[in-house]
Amino acid sequence: MTQTAAAAASTTDVPAILIGLGVAGLLLAGLARLAMRTGFSPIPMYLLVGIAVGALAPFDISTGAVELGSNIGVILLLFMLGLEYSSDELSTELRRGLPAGILDFVMNFTPGLVVGLVLGWDPVAAVLLGGVTWVSSSGIIAKLLADLDRLGNRETPSVLSVLVLEDLAMAVYLPLVAALLVGGTILATAGSLTVALAAAAVALVIALRFGGRISRAIDHRSDEAVLLATAGLLLLVAGVAEQLGVSSAVGAFLVGVALSGAVAERARTLLGPLRDIFAATFFVFFGLSIDVGSIPPILAIAVALAVVTTMTKLISGWWAASRAGVGPRGRARAAATLVARGEFSIVIAGLGVAAGVESQLGPLSAAYVLILALGAPLLTRSYGWLVPVGTRVERLVARRARARPQPEPIR
Amino acid sequence: MSDVLETHLPGVGVRMDFTTRGGDRLGMISHRAGHKDLLVYDRDDPDSCGVVLRLEDDDARTLGDMLGADQVMEEITKIQSIPGLTIDWVPVRGGSRCAGSSMAQLGAHRDIGAAVVAVIRDDDTIPSPPDDFVLQDGDTAVAVGGAEGVRRLFELLQGRPEA
Numbered sequence: 252m253t254q255t256a257a258a259a260a261s262t263t264d265v266p267a268i269l270i271g272l273g274v275a276g277l278l279l280a281g282l283a284r285l286a287m288r289t290g291f292s293p294i295p296m297y298l299l300v301g302i303a304v305g306a307l308a309p310f311d312i313s314t315g316a317v318e319l320g321s322n323i324g325v326i327l328l329l330f331m332l333g334l335e336y337s338s339d340e341l342s343t344e345l346r347r348g349l350p351a352g353i354l355d356f357v358m359n360f361t362p363g364l365v366v367g368l369v370l371g372w373d374p375v376a377a378v379l380l381g382g383v384t385w386v387s388s389s390g391i392i393a394k395l396l397a398d399l400d401r402l403g404n405r406e407t408p409s410v411l412s413v414l415v416l417e418d419l420a421m422a423v424y425l426p427l428v429a430a431l432l433v434g435g436t437i438l439a440t441a442g443s444l445t446v447a448l449a450a451a452a453v454a455l456v457i458a459l460r461f462g463g464r465i466s467r468a469i470d471h472r473s474d475e476a477v478l479l480a481t482a483g484l485l486l487l488v489a490g491v492a493e494q495l496g497v498s499s500a501v502g503a504f505l506v507g508v509a510l511s512g513a514v515a516e517r518a519r520t521l522l523g524p525l526r527d528i529f530a531a532t533f534f535v536f537f538g539l540s541i542d543v544g545s546i547p548p549i550l551a552i553a554v555a556l557a558v559v560t561t562m563t564k565l566i567s568g569w570w571a572a573s574r575a576g577v578g579p580r581g582r583a584r585a586a587a588t589l590v591a592r593g594e595f596s597i598v599i600a601g602l603g604v605a606a607g608v609e610s611q612l613g614p615l616s617a618a619y620v621l622i623l624a625l626g627a628p629l630l631t632r633s634y635g636w637l638v639p640v641g642t643r644v645e646r647l648v649a650r651r652a653r654a655r656p657q658p659e660p661i662r
Numbered sequence: 663m664s665d666v667l668e669t670h671l672p673g674v675g676v677r678m679d680f681t682t683r684g685g686d687r688l689g690m691i692s693h694r695a696g697h698k699d700l701l702v703y704d705r706d707d708p709d710s711c712g713v714v715l716r717l718e719d720d721d722a723r724t725l726g727d728m729l730g731a732d733q734v735m736e737e738i739t740k741i742q743s744i745p746g747l748t749i750d751w752v753p754v755r756g757g758s759r760c761a762g763s764s765m766a767q768l769g770a771h772r773d774i775g776a777a778v779v780a781v782i783r784d785d786d787t788i789p790s791p792p793d794d795f796v797l798q799d800g801d802t803a804v805a806v807g808g809a810e811g812v813r814r815l816f817e818l819l820q821g822r823p824e825a
Binding site: 335336340341343344389393400401402403404405406407408411412414415516577578580581584 | 669670671672673674677679689691694695699701703707708709710711714
């Protein structure tokens with residue numbers, strides 16, 4: 252940052268910041284429209300804008316306000332995700348989808364972890380990279396399924412099940428990562444992790460048992476009252492969660508799970524637009540934190556990681572669908588749909604970047620997500636080639652196992 | 663009735679589907695957001711939906727009415743084909759012998775062989791009209807009885823007054 256830019260950033264040069272944000276906003280709007288028209292997710296566009304502005308802008312528009320905005324973006328993203336689920340759904344899916352969820356974790360977390368360690372990163376950074384490559388993007392996949400009219404397909408429940416399990420796993424993973432990032436001795440880390448998990452468990456129980464009462468308490472004739480009450484509760488819980496080491500994202504998710512019924516619908520309508528603005532801020536802010544020059548060195552690694560973790564997702568997705576007794580074409584569709592990575596990977600990478608644990612984490616994650624957020628939907632649309640390939644692999648595995656595995660009956 | 667399979671779609675809603683006698687699979691997704699998707703599964707790829715139609719609330723109701731109305735007509739046709747029993751809608755014409763008569767007066771014609779079980783007046787259906795209910799021009803009487811009886815009722819409610 253040059254002298255003038257530093258000076259501009261330190262005094263609150265409000266006009267410059269406003270102009271910068273305004274231009275960024277219009278640019279984002281244009282890209283979002285382009286994304287909608289071409290059927291792609293706008294998330295990679297936001298990342299690119301952040302990276303581009305970071306590289307080209309004469310001054311730094313990232314201020315404390317923008318950083319706060321990006322934090323709120325994560326909170327709202329996770330809150331809206333939690334709204335999608337009800338408590339019974341979560342417990343049912345957990346029981347049914349656990350084996351597929353475990354395979355998903357093992358196959359997709361490992362490549363990220365291994366690459367991080369091989370690159371000589373801090374183990375915590377490697378754990379973060381594992382998370383980045385593990386989690387599929389619920390947002391992109393939900394949109395893909397709706398756009399491609401696949402919500403009614405027989406393989407879709409297994410896709411949704413994997414996503415639910417990943418979201419539940421985040422309730423453990425994010426506090427774990429937060430505790431690891433704080434650092435300290437093993438005892439101290441174990442201690443803070445225990446506190447965090449206990450707090451998360453308590454919050455989950457409260458959400459499940461008192462969710463109905465909380466929802467009714469918030470409900471009111473006036474939209475304003477509902478909006479303020481929901482936003483207030485959300486920020487309060489997220490802040491307390493962050494303080495306890497649970498991670499604000501998990502707190503926000505649990506508030507979303509707690510709310511149900513009419514209030515949930517209204518919260519979705521009222522907070523949706525806020526979520527869009529702040530989430531965009533979050534992605535742009537992440538992009539801003541990436542130095543363009545740091546991308547070329549890791550580009551090859553990002554591509555390799557994308558290829559490998561695409562294959563691992565295809566395998567774990569195919570298996571998840573086969574458990575549901577779906578035919579080969581359905582298995583191929585499910586496998587191809589789960590490849591998309593997006594908002595969650597950036598949230599996880601963002602935790603690492605904020606803590607400054609590894610300089611390559613940000614660029615590598617950004618490049619990785621860009622490749623997959625743009626490439627995966629293409630794969631989801633043209634999955635035909637996967638059908639014979641997957642069937643042949645299945646037969647090989649069956650032969651190796653010496654017994655013909657029977658597909659599980661439809662539950 | 664066929665077995666309807668209900669599948670929960672976390673984050674989306676509920677899907678219900680069944681197989682028709684002819685072997686086609688039909689389904690419907692009730693989205694939490696309110697609208698519904700009508701699904702027709704592909705014959706060649708039974709896991710995928712060949713046709714997906716989005717139905718808003720009133721669309722769903724219209725389709726339901728269409729499917730349901732057919733059933734009502736079917737029931738009526740069943741009654742109509744009971745040997746010896748006829749059901750018919752008899753419009754009351756002003757100036758006929760019994761326009762302006764009450765139900766009690768109509769009932770005095772004991773040898774008709776048919777009964778008026780309901781009267782439709784301006785979109786309102788009045789089942790089992792009371793004795794003091796007066797038939798007017800424009801009403802429609804729902805008559806049940808033997809074929810002869812219904813014909814006689816027709817004359818009473820439609821035909822010219824006897825000189």
